Amino acid sequence: MDAEWTLTLREVFQDVQLQAVEASGYLRNPSGVAHQRTLVPAVRRLNTLFNDEVKDGKRGVVEEAFVLFLDEIWLAMARVLVAPKVSDVVLLAVASFVGEFLRRTSNKSKELKGKDELRMELLKRLMDATKAEDRAVRLRACHMLQIVVNRLEYIEEELETQLKATMLKRLNDKLTSVRIQSIYGLKNLQNPVEDEEDEVTQELRKLMVSDPSKDVRKAALLNLTVSKKLYQDLLIRIRDASEDVRYAAFRTIGSSMPLEDIPISDRAHLLDQGLQDRAARVRRACEQMVLKKWFPECDSSPVLLLKALDIEQYPEIGSKVSRLLLKHFSEQPRALLEKEGVVEFNALDMMSQNSDAFNAESIFFWREQCYYYQKIDNDPDKAAALVPNVSGFSKMLVATCKAESDVLFIAQQLLEFGHLLDFQDEFGRRNLLDALQKLLREIDTDSQLIKGIMELMAFVYSGSSEQEFIQVVAEVISDMYDPVEVGNQDVSASQQEDSEVSSSQQDTSTEDETTGLSFGPQLRKLSDEDREAAEAKFEELEKHLETLEFDSEEYNKVQAEMVALEALLQDPRVLSWLRCLEIVAQLLKLTSHNLSDPIVDGMSRYILPAIDSDVPALREAGLENLGLFCLLDKRLAERYLIVFWRALNNPEEESEVKHTCVQSILDMAFSFTNLQPHIFGTKLAEDTGDNEEEKDERGNDTESQETSKEGDKSDDRDGDNSGDKDKAEDEDMEKDDEAEPVVGVEKLDLDTIFVGLGQLISVDDVDLQSTIVEGFCRLFMMNRIDNITVLAILLETYFSPKLQKVQKQSEHGFQSRSLQLLSIFFPAFVMATSANCMLLEEAATHLIQKSMEKLQMESDSMLDLGACSKYVMHLLNHNEQEEVAAIQTSRKKRAKMPERRRCAHHNRIGITICLEMLALEKVAAMASIHHDVVISRQKALLKMIAWVEVTLDEQRSAALFKYLLQEITTSCFDSQRGLLRSAEAVLKRTSASYSEQSTEQSEDQTTALEHDQSWAHDLVKEREEVLHKVLLKASADHEKWLKKQEREKKAQRRRNARYVSSGSSDSSDSESDEEGDEEPDTAPARRELSSRRSKTAAVSRMHEKEGEFDARIKQALQADDADEEDEEEWDDEDSESESEGDDESDAEEEDGEEEEGDDDE
Template identity: 30%
Template sequence: MAGADGDVLRADLHEVLGAVVDDVSEHDAGFHMSKNLQSLQALYDGDANCYLHALQLALVGPLKHDGRGRSSQDIERLLRIVSAVSYAPGDFARFVRFALRGCEAEDRNVRFHCTQLTGHLLGHATDISDELWEDVAKIILQRAKDKFPTIRAASVVALQLLQTLSVDDVEAISTAVLRLAVTDPSKEVRVAATEKVAVLNTSIGDLLIRVRDVSPDVRATVFKVLATVDTAAILSPSDRVHMLDQGMNDRDESVVSACQDMVLAWLRRVNGSPVELLSQLTIEKAPAVCSSLCRWLLKTHATDLSTPNIKDKALFGSALSVADAFFWKEQCQYYQSIKHDEMLELLLPTISSYCDLLRHLHTSLADAVDEAEKDQVLVVGQYVLQLGVALDFQDEVGRRQLIHLLRTFFQSIAFESKWLHDAVMLLAMICRSTEFEFVQYMTEITSDLYDQMQEMDSMSLETRTELTERLDAVDAQLEDESLSPQAYDALSAEALALEKQLEEPKTLQWLRCLELAAKLLQFTRQNLRNATIAGVLHMILPAIDSDIPALREKGLEGLGLYCLLDRHMAAKHAIVFWRVLNADDEDGDSKHVCIQVLLDFFTAFKQFEVLPVVEDDEVVTSRVILDGLATYFCVDQRELDEWDLPTQTLVVRGFIKLFLLGRIQDLETLQHLLELYFHPFLKEMVISDEHGFCSETLQMLTVFYHAADCALISSASHHVLSRALYGVSSVPFAEAAPYLLQLLQHPRRDGSCDINHHNKVAIWVCVEMLALHEVTNVIARASKKQFLHQWWTLLQNLEWSVDAPANDDETEDDDDAPIARSRKRDDVKVEAGVSAHDAPPTDDAPPTDDAPPTDDVLLYILLDEVCTLVPENAKLKAKMAAAFGESFKCELTDAIQTWMVNAVGTRKDVLSKGVYKRGMQYRAAPKREANDSVTEEEELGSDAIESDESDGESRKSRKTRTKASAAPTRATTARQSKSAAAAKLKASISSDEASAIEIEDDSSAIEIEDDEEDEEEETKDAEEKKTPVKMEATDDGDENASMGDDDDDASMSDNE
């Protein structure tokens, strides 16, 4: 471009571009934007070649701009307008390649703006050549992996447009967008990718898991995206329930609002019919979620609903769908809760009509020809019975009529057992004014049934045994995969006939009697002082001795409910449930009942003690039962079968209740619960379900840890981390350490807990390091050095604090005091709340359990003692100087000195034998070199042992500790007086830093971090690295000793 014409075009172009940058189009509805675009189009039409050359030169400056503040919007508007010009195909390709060259530049600002420019250009592309498409796809996919999140977010727009321009390699493009939406560590990138991801059958599963994202912005974006597309063919009913469950109960209001907008979009697609909306959900599997949805719609959008007259449909004999019955029930219960009598009068039938409806459903169930029809009638009947609690029982005639009908149903074996719970609850509601009437009705019915049952003939034991063996044989034959369809059908019919023969009327009558007795005990508010209720025991005990598993199960359930009404009865009969639980030939369902009943005993009664009984040469006590139940945690099992998993969930739920109610404070049990969170089988279950997070045990534990006694968590953490590090358990130390430290770093709670638990952790980490250093003849020196390094790394990442750091200026204002003053230490020790029989075994107990009250002197002495083990201790000493103060003085009292010697010695003995010794040797075995096969005792000689024996005496000579220079240090130490051989061991800790295993927060962590590195923070960090620390030099070589707090973006691969 040369000559006057070129200069004029360049000047005109600069003028237009300047106007674009200065324009604030939002104030004029885009008028100036359209005007500027027309001006650029005119310049391009006048001289296309000169225009493109001048435009590229003019864009160099904006592309290099850092785009801070308002200028970011100006540059983005500039790129959007220059991309909107209608270019010829050749000029368009030339402009795109100009943008692609910038996408590969070293300057991050150029890469960012050129990625934006590429996305805008693709948005205006009508067609694109295969060669250019391949180049664009290759470079944009590279930018999707850029280390800066802003560039990755900008690449999402271009990737989304590439999916629509060609069908070639569209799978790779869609995969890249989905990967950014699911796994990117930056919140902004995940939001941008979620907005652009294509909602398909292949991507919906990952999007559904994102509704559990750590960022509320990402969660809200998922709901907004799904509200804009028709998901009728993509989302299954269970998917919709999962989304409603997560969205409607989210703790962030923006996410709840986005979920509600999605529900309204679904409602509009079904023409405002709530029944049609409910028919797209699995109501039977998630009634609570569907109930919450209905009540929200009735409360906020009742006028927008198109509701049919379900009452007339039901009373005229038409078949009700599950959605019809459920919404009818929810309408009645909602308007009853707000006391809207006018709506209730319109919705509710009379009691007489309601009785006719129940008879009709009972008859329809008997006449059902297939399983699907029968299942539908069963569910509809449940909701109709639940609807009955909203009826007006002031009509005495109708009330008596309904009571008579229910009594008739209860006395009939043909009445469905699944309806029994709701029917008994309805009867209790009718008799709520006088509970005596309810108890009388129920005892009369159960007594009549029991008397009739005793008069019936029983099947002989020989006949029952023969039929049972034949049924087992048929079931075994049905498992043969080589069976023909005809043979399989014949065997199935034979199995059904055998089952029918085994269901003798006497057994069914007894089961109904036990079911009603259990419901009476469940709904009554009386205790065993009521002779009528106490009399049901004679119906229950014979069932427990029956040889029929179903009768034993119902008998155990009834006995458990009976004992819950009286503490002494529970203590007397607890041994019955314990015996059944330990019986090898007992049915699994009966064992579940026993586990639940025993846990209920400990939950309902404070300090529950069973009557001691000798079983297998062992006295059964409450402690024995609790220990036995804790074995069902299955912490040491690698595989869990179909019985272990629900049993584990049942036991975990029970023990969580016991801890939260303060019934137990057992450290050993809590240690097992902490280890269970990292169980490999449960971790696999997180990704095995269609929506993820399918392990109920993991979900309960996650909530429990934050609600449990943090002092107990602190005491149990030592056991968990030491077992993990030394290979005693399968818990990954790199995952457990950051999680437990974060768990113990809770905010200050008014009136609850106001202590820094990291102080206690720091104390036992110091003791652990000192004890491990003195362990000999167990593992090689290199392996010990690796263990010490990991404890040292953990110690450096602790955020301990001091109650009242020393201040050189006594008159200084309180406002200038260090922040470390803000935390006070709790005087109440966790051991005061742990009874003697709840203490863990001696060889597993943390060494600090018998410590005097934790104070600054003890913390300082231990930290200073550990610093002598590791030469690279400048950072820790600088932190000590800042926290304790330069004039801090401490006195080594006899009590502290004695405690240190005893604590280190006790822990040394624990590590030198038993499971810890075997674990350390196993963990260290694969890493031994040929020259490291000898133990430390053989390598160092007897001098090290002698120096260890004299260590206690050398400590006694130290009485005071004063500060020396910048960091408070001691004039003499016991470690400095060790022999040359021991000094060699200390020096070796730093000589092999690269071989040590570090604690890092891996990118596959449970939660996605939201840290984003911008240029301002990057510059600030660089300046801080150049500025030396005033307190001490920081060249301690521990830059890599982190707990995963580094910027996630630093872990991303660079652009080239």
């Protein structure tokens, strides 16, 4: 009887498996409705069988039938688990079938009695199967368990706890597929809303962030329940190394995060990364997030979407989104767009109908529409309907530029819009140019608009004549710069006028006293009384601002009033000069003319005096203009390079000025080859000599510019004159130097400049650091620099511990830009040429030697030499590079096979490390050298040499490397057995590799090895002398540190002993008091005090004891302070005695040397 229904149960499972094999719909659509329909007949048959055979009416279930039913179901599942070969569709079908049978929608739903126990027992057996040692069984059990669990819409609390514990253990499984199935099983067991510290969610977050497998990270990302707390971790995954993970990240964010819940900065970051991702499917996922999710949430309005992206702060993102929307509009039929609620946006019509539509977003999208239809879609009809006429545009532009600062962004967009206009209308073109000139002349025009105004003017004049553009701009600059003297009727010659203007600009500090000068027609000068009142008002507002709450309404009001007063108090001449320099800078950027144009050459009269100004803003603008001016001619760059170098080394100079100097120096190095800066000055006894030299140089520079103007007719003649002028300048400088008290002559070369720039790389100023690093990377790739020291500095920067900690340059968890640049630079640099490999080898050698010469080897700022050596050896190992090159050439059939690089970088770097070890061993045997100082260096060298792989491409270096290793194992590490074993292991590995590659040595090789050995011993002696000086000082510092540690320990012990003694004295006093009270009371005393009075006496006695204890504690603390002062005095005496002892020892050594000399005589 039992056999009949058990056979029916087995037939049900067999039918499910057979149907799964015949139709693979399970695998194609595992969670769809079609998949569930295929299981409905089998589930109905199994439920009928359970109801007929296992259920026993109202009494529940038949125990024997229940056990047999459970065993039969488990047997069918176990066969799938342990079978040698099982198709995925079979496992999926069986697991889905069991899950559908055991499913319960809620705790109130009606189901057959006994199913709870059946579900509990089956899941427990599956959970036990996940612990199997066989990886296939463990994987199938996890897979089946997660399918069954995800089918259950309701799980009892006890069962849920057991499932969590089981699957969380599987998250650490060594098999990637097991971890993935466990992640899917934990998807519905998360509860981040009720419990922010949900264990499942935290474990999935860890896997999403740190698991080495991209499939595991992707699975964790897809199954993680996104919340505001986990949103930032999810945001970092859009920069994952795997394309699949990035794609999943955008899909998850687009489906689970509404636009209003994402901060504006994160919206811009998402679009910036997604719309320019290197993978097309990732870019498409980001586009779909914008078009299908964000755009409908903004009521299908481009203006509202742009407003949500804050285009004033992120205009580039706004341009990408606008063009994406316009592309979407052009590809979709108009009827479909109207059905979706999307209507094409005509900003021109909307602004003409409603003045309130004139806002930043509408103007921005208007410009993007015109650009798209003109440049990208090439639809002239739509473009013509949107672009206004030039005259109307001019009026709109002037009105906007003269408005308040809140429409500054609109003015900038209109200036960019001007490049899309049709300038065939000559009348409108002239009106626009006149309006732009007036805007340039007005000081009230915002400085941020100068660039746009100049670019639009250059664009308009590009159709006619660039010379006319330069002449017009020069007239504007001259009118704003030159002072207008009241009553001046004499007009001197042009050369005299230029010299007068230059001399007047050099004496800007004394111009405050002149009363007959007026800079600019738009400026008004305050009277002394008004200026004093304004200054007093400004100070009063500044004090009041400190008492207000930040960003409150009153705070913003007071701050706006302070800004207005500050603008009123500014010197009109300084403002006019700054405006001139801003215009000159844009002219130098936009013009293609060089110094052969006298107007361009005359721009120096506005630039050079600004460098000597006391106003930092003028000085910074002057240096920026001088850097642009020097890019026009190599001789100017060589002449004025000293100006940037001195400003860069001035400790009182502001950081913005130094940043400008660095950028200018790097631009000159990019633009010109073989720069030879002039010999500069001398080291004078007083610092004032530098300023005089700079003035002399600038005076000579103006003379050279005048001669260059006279010689414009003949280029060859001009070059000869300038060369003679340079010689004359050098002779004049030498004469001046002879008249001054000279300490020494110093020459400025490019290597000195580059090393100085390399020393400016610091973590404190990240922007300056990234600028210098990027400049050096470009110079090395352009073969403009081959300085080993600079390359070693870059290598040290890449492994700097401080820089490694600077991981978050923004809220999105990026590394610093310097690390990103260097991670790309070094592999590309080594792959470029073999000469670059030699440079990297020499830089590594230099870095090793300089690291050994540092006083502290175990400080936090010390780089990881082991990691650095591993990276360098990997770069200089050309085997992998040859494999990559072979793959690339195999794809290109006609390309020639790359020649194998025969190099011995590993051998030579290994030789350097061995020489350092031998020198350290000899220094360690000397007196006054602490062993800890030597051992720390030896450990670092052993970590580095472990990555060296000997090669016989250069037999001499390989033989010498092997010999030096043998010397190290025989003569070094006598007291350090652990270090000796490490060295012996390196020697054993090297000898084995050497014997595999080596052939019989000839007599010439033996002779060469002897010469190399003597050369190595000479180098060891040289390094011994250098390291001895360093280690002497390092040992002295280490001894002081040890003494300080010992004194601190002694002071702590004394302090502890004093507290213990004070406590024991208190206890002894109390005991003696008690004994003293007991001695006279040999006979029973008569009770004289009442209970109330005796209690009062006891309390007073307790207070007295507390007072005595407090007094003793104070005495102990005072004694401690006195001891510390004595210790400090003792330390000072020790340091003085040590210094005196050192002086005496030096004197004794000198006396001893003199006596030895006398004896020799």
